[in-house]
C-alpha cells in the first residue's frame with residue numbers, strides 16, 4: 561500500500577467542483593490583481609483568526625518580512641526566534657537587515673523554550689518571534705509577559721498553525737501581528753505560493769497594504785520604496801473555497817494524531833506531546849528515534865514517504881556562518897535534528913494507510 565507524505569491530488573479531486581467555477585469566474589472577468597476575491601478572502605480569513613485585519617501577500621516569508629518592516633525593524637535590530645524552525649523564519653528577519661537571535665526549544669513541545677528567552681535579550685532586541693511549529697502554538701503567555709516587561713514587539717510565525725489554539729484562543733491573534741503561509745502543503749494551501757498577515761493594529765495593516773503594492777498609498781502616489789508582494793486573485797479564490805473546509809480538515813488531522821498515538825504507544829519511540837495549553841492542528845506529526853535514517857529507509861521499502869523537519873539546524877547552515885554560532889550552542893535542537901521523523905499527515909490519510917505506517921514502524925522496532 562502506497563502512503564505519500566501529503567496527498568494534494570485526492571484533495572483536489574474532492575473539491576474541484578467548487579474550485580474550478582471560482583477560477584473560471586476570475587478568468588472570464590480578467591481581474592487578476594487584488595480585486596473582490598482578495599478582499600473577500602481577507603475578510604473571511606480575519607474572521608477565522610479572530611483579528612480585525614488580514615492582508616493577503618505572496619508568501620509566508622513575505623508576510624513575516626513585511627510585518628517586521630511595518631514595525632520599523634531593520635539594520636541594527638535583533639529579533640529573537642527559535643533555533644528549530646524552517647529557515648524562512650530567519651531569512652525574513654535577515655532580509656530586513658536585522659539579526660536573528662536564536663533560542664533553543666523546549667524538549668517536550670519543540671517550540672521556543674520560554675525560560676531561555678530573557679538570556680537572549682540585548683539592548684538591540686526589538687521583537688520576539690515565536691514559531692507555532694508543527695501546528696502547536698508556542699507558550700504565548702510567558703512570551704507576552706517578557707515582551708511587555710522589555711518593551712518588545714511580538715510577531716507570531718503561524719505558517720504551520722492555521723486554526724490551532726492556545727488556552728482556547730486562536731493562533732495568530734496574540735501578538736502585534738502574525739504571518740501565515742499558504743504554500744500548497746500547509747494546512748490551508750493555495751495552488752502556488754501565497755501568504756497573509758493578520759493583526760488587530762490598523763497602522764500595521766495600512767503599512768503592509770502600501771508595502772505589498774509598490775509603496776503606493778493611492779494609484780501613482782508613492783510615499784515609500786515598496787515591493788510587489790500581493791496575493792494573486794486566483795490564489796485568493798482557491799483559498800476561499802478551501803477555508804470553508806479547514807476546520808473539518810484540522811479535525812481529521814487531530815483524529816489521525818490520536819490514532820497514531822494509540823497505535824504507536826508501545827513502539828518505544830518518542831511521540832508528539834500536546835501541551836495542556838494547546839490544541840495542535842498537526843501540520844506535521846513528528847516522532848523521534850535513535851535509528852532515524854534506518855527507519856526512513858525501511859518505511860521507503862514499504863512504500864511509505866516520511867520527511868525530516870528539519871535535518872540541519874539554522875545555526876549550522878553555511879548561509880548563517882556570519883551569526884557565529886557553533887555546534888553545541890542549541891543542544892536540544894541539535895539532538896532532535898538527528899532523531900526526528902515526520903510521518904505522513906494530511907486530512908485524506910485513510911485508516912488503512914495509517915495502520916500500514918504504524919505496523920511498519922512496529923515491525924522495524926521489533927526486528
Ligand SMILES: *Cc1c(COP(=O)(O)O)cnc(C)c1O
Pocket residue numbers: 619620621622645646648649691717719720740741742743753754755
Ligand atoms: C512555510 C513556512 C514559512 C514560509 O512560508 P512560505 O509561504 O513558504 O514563504 C515560514 N515559517 C514557517 C515555520 C513555515 O513552515
